[in-house]
Amino acid sequence: MPAVQKEPDRLALIFSEQRWQNAFTLFTLQVAPFFDIRLPHMIYSLLRRLGKACLGFAFLTVPLIAFAGPPGLLDNDHPAVRAVMAAQAEVTDQWMQHPEVLGTAVGIDAAGIPALRVYIDRDAANAGEIIRNLPREVQGQRVEIELTDKFRAMRGNPHSGTSHTAKQTPPIQLGTSGGWSKDLANGYCCGGTLGSLVQISSTQYILSNYHVFESDIVSGGNNTVATTGDPIIQPGLIDVNCNVSGAQTVATLVKKSSLPKSNVDCSIGKVVSGMVRTDGAILQIGTISKTTVGAFINQAVKKSGRTTGLSHSSVSGLNATISVTYDNECAGGTAFTKTFTGQIVVANGGSKFLNSGDSGSLMVEDVATNPHAVGLLYAGSSVDAIANPIQQVLNFLGATMVGQ
Known part of the structure; x- marks a missing residue:
């Protein structure tokens, strides 16, 4: 429907x-x-x-x-x-x-x-x-x-706020803190958001951003390259004092290397049996639709993310060509600047909708029951948030949404 x-x-x-x-x-x-x-x-x-x-x-x-x-x-x-x-x-x-x-x-x-x-x-x-x-x-x-201000990838750093950061009892809901188990460099650790559940054939995967799950944009940082099979953990290292023993493995990385070449910032982890709710429920949102919807100007949207939790906004721009700055792992410093096309822009007044650590959040319609996915959030400024259109992401992965 x-x-x-x-x-x-x-x-x-x-x-x-x-x-x-x-x-x-x-x-x-x-x-x-x-x-x-x-x-x-x-x-x-x-x-x-x-x-x-x-x-x-x-x-x-x-x-x-x-x-x-x-x-x-x-x-x-x-x-x-x-x-x-x-x-x-x-x-x-x-x-x-x-x-x-x-x-x-x-x-x-x-x-x-x-x-x-x-x-x-x-x-x-x-x-x-x-x-x-x-x-x-x-x-x-x-x-x-x-x-x-400049648009940056919104992975969390040690100075991010707190919300949706606690370790959950399996099977977990999504929209919570998580990330690559080795996202540590030069004494700092990072993390992002476990966004939603997708399916390829009959196998379920957690969807997030490339820079949250795969992390290694360029050589440097901890000199550790993300590989298929690496643990995807909940919460992310940022929320367990950089000590992986305080987290739980909820998925294993399936390396897709979407960046820097493609037009989407996405990655997936194969769900560990029993660790994630099979209906794909998201914290404070619940289950979503298995079908998606395109964005339109002034469309009411919401998301559930690691740092700002459940937040609401509206689409302010379509077909955006946007220059986004990516950091070198969690070590700081600019790795490169990537220009994306065909993106969705969302009002982000004062970073209240999307902030550092919210990368990977799924943006959905702001309706009460089984909202349709609209975009995958990955970057922003204090004024605007940026999302890949969700259908672009699914097409890249050959996946479909898990939902009702």
């Missing part, structure tokens, strides 16, 4: 906190340098309050503003989305030659109209110059600018 999908709630976008903050920051980067001024924060606050005071007026003008966008679900097949994707294809390669441009996606503007979103590194010294040189439109499609 297909998922029931709601139209985007576009009215909420008009007065969102993030949109006011973004507008204020863009003003200071683009306009203020010409006058050698920096607007005080009180002006931003005043503008925000003024906008909220106009909420009643907005209700009177809903037909003109809130629902000015095209009807129907704004997914990858919507004509208005396809038009923006064509504009995106024309300029993305050129724009991303500048390291300050972290990516592009199809988003929507304040009126709910699909627009070409550009992600700019807010910490770059010349961010203002890059922004001023960007066109306002491409092929008649509006260009929206979003300021963010």
